Amino acid sequence: MAQQCLYIVLLPFLAFLVQVSIGKKLPRHGDFVPVLAIFGSFLLAMPIFMELVSKGEVHDTLRFTWMSMPGAEAAGINKSFQIVIGTLVNNLTAIMLGMVTLCAFLIHLFSTGYMHGEDRYHLFFAYIALFSAGMLGLVVSDNLFTFFIFWEVMGVCSYSLIGFYYKKPSANAASIKAFMTTRIGDTCFLLGIAGLFYVFGTTNFLELYKLIPNPEYHNVTLLGMPAYAFIGFMLMMATIGKSAQLPLHIWLPDAMEGPTPVSALIHAATMVAAGVFLLIRMFPLLQAAEVVLPVVAYVGGITAFFAATIALVQVDIKKVLAYSTISQLGYMVLGVGVGAFAPGFMHLVTHACFKACLFLASGSVIHSVHTQDMREMGGLKSKMPVTFATMLIATLAISGVPGFSGFVSKDRILGGVLAYSMENPAHFILPILGFATAGLTAFYMFRLMFLTFFGHARDEHKHHHAHEQPLPMIIPLIVLAGLSFAIVFAGPTGIESIDHIMPTKWFDVALEGAQHEMGIVEHGNPEIHHHAHEQALIISLIVAFTGIFLSAITYLKRIINPDLVKKLTGPLHYILFNKYFFDEFYIGVLIKKVFLSFNRFLAAFDDMVVDRIFVDGWKDITMAIKAVIAKFDDLIVDRVFVDGPGHLAAVGGWTIRQLQTGKVQQYLIITISMLALALYFVR
Amino acid sequence: MNILDWATSLQAYLVVGTCLFLLGVFAVLSRRNTIGILLGIELILNAAGINFVAFSKFRAAAIDGQVFTLFVILIAAAEAAVALAVILRFYRLKETINADEANILRN
């Protein structure tokens, strides 16, 4: 099985090579090559996934030494330098493989319709094939080195694909912004890996799971910090960068400049989830570090809430989805942070399916009306029935309506958060953020639905031209919508107390196995947990339906006039519409004010203190001493001691200078003659 | 020992290497053309490679000599790239690549 993983990764990579080399000359610009390759990966991944579903557990590894340096002990490195890489198939891998290959295949298929006739069509497929190879490689990696390599491969692909419409200046700027912003996180990631390798001498996940509980490592320090906390925070920074958490979230909304399938695959379903996946893979370490997890929880909770508030007022359909992605990623991070690691992972998978569906449906809408502004849409329900139906299902899922997948995972995360705050009452703000976000999510997602599909057409011309999409674009929508039902992951409704009738438990069984493998111990009172989950269920249902209801009376029935609300909350709307001024803050304050003024301060310090006092001050003192010495120097030292040998040296120097011709070959001739002479004497 | 057998002996390899080295040194010393000097250096590096390979086979029967030769080849490539860049630069500066013209360091 572990060997099979190599082929799963290699297939899309080969497709990439084919596409960049001869793609343009193939019929249809070679789009079938990546589609078939990723379908092959999907077929190869399915047996692994099905084995997990049927047996409840898979486990296989493949390892080989990449490089080793036997002399490393002598060089003062405490462990022998050896990098062993390989693939790891366990429960998490199998679920991710199934999810990624399926999403990637569907989105490849969708792209054949969406990107049809675009400039550089073949390169688009080359990039997403390489991206798929990167993501699959990351998933099957059994160590952080290859994990990091594939992590960066995805970063590069993301960069090229955001800037795919390279003639648009905004797309170029967005691609550079995305690349530079994630770089902060990636640098921290590299530091974290270095720390990990220094402390444990390995980055293999399975070995780490065994080593982390060992108390002898707990006292190691790195840069004055406990090693576990240092590594944990560095890995958290990596997640913040890649999964677009506050305060490095600014790149993801701009990344929507890329083609919509890219937004669906990279900036919603897979790559941004890789950050969360990293946290889940390294969860034992975060748990052992203790101080890290609460910080992670707060980052996630605050991100979820703030991104949701921004999404309330955006008018660009893709921007709404982008902020909703940030918000949902915040949920996952929050879940991991409060120790609800299994629900966090579940939300990762369910979110990937329904968010991909949402993005593809929005792509379908954009493709048919040629605008991203929701104010110019409306009334598309009858024109695009399939798109509408699938998007509605995905919206119900993300809003947390029972019977849909999003409800199951989100409800479990919220239950975990509530239980956490019941045990630690100081963290009472976390569940408030979580439930508020759930309500906001339902509100803005239905706002999107109502503005796009209901009401009257606000732009008759565009409405008139709208049409349903061809089959390659419809099939992915239907499949992904099908995966948005709760029954795929848990019982038919997702409410545990009802689902005894028809249980589907494969996900829970798989996650329990994963937890056991990682050596995670559930501490906490099961009584409280049970209680918290029941309460969370009720509250989340209430807030979700409140959100939907408010949205409906505002945007569907128009009982509340949204423009009036906008006027009443003028300044708040202004702040939200401008996304809390994060970009302006970074450029205007952080870069222009802080860094520049710090530079100026340093320059002034250099000028005033270093130059005036130290340099010039010394000058004054030495000048005084100099005056005395000068006399002595002039009369005795100069005349007698200096000039005398000086003349001698000048005469000698003139003689030797004649040898200095500046011609390198003459020097070499002398050198080699001397060498030959030396050889004669030595032998 | 006939000359054909001699050709496969260690001595043959070493003699060829030494002669190549001497020719290289002579080129480096006598060529007025900077590129000619570079060619001489390449001959010297090749002579070193021959010696490594010869001892790798006849003395050590191990791979290490070959690895070193690989390093020599790589360094020669890097050296050629830099040297040619320097020559181009020199040509732009002086409109010639005569080694004797590169004498700003004189006296």
Added chain:
Amino acid sequence: MDVDFPREIHDAIGDGAIMENGMKLVLLLAQVMTLVSALVVVLHPNILYATIFLLFSFLGVAVMFVFAGADFLAGAQVIVYVGGVTILVLFAIMLTQWLYEAKLKTTLMKGLIPFIVVMGALGPILIKETLKLSDSVSATPPEKMGEFAALAKTQLIGQALLGNYLLPFEAITILLLGALVGAVWLARPE
């Protein structure tokens, strides 16, 4: 047969004495070609011809590598030197195209002192020492050499590069990168 050829050559020629002598002749010719071409490199007044003959000299060395069981190196030699360095030199010659107009001939006077130094001082002692060395070195027993000849060298080199020689290998990569960036920077247009 008394001389151990690398496995590939051995397989190709079988055990016939004529073929074996033929292969030895090939080696001898390669050695002669190496030296004669090098002589042309050193002496030919036109740098273009010198460069072309450098190529033949490199090819001769590559053949010698094959006979010393270094088939991978022979390949690297052909690719890097013949395909890379020589072409690079030819480009440099063409970029400094004054050559066709005024040939920078090595004058007799300039060659005289180097000739004396090399032939009179360095040459004799080096040749003498080389002969002494090759007589004094105790060769490896033939069976061990045969064992070595039968090994898959490319695999061994790969393992050595990522094992014992990892650090030099990484250093070389950085050196190459630095050299190439430096070369580009040096040769940049004003």
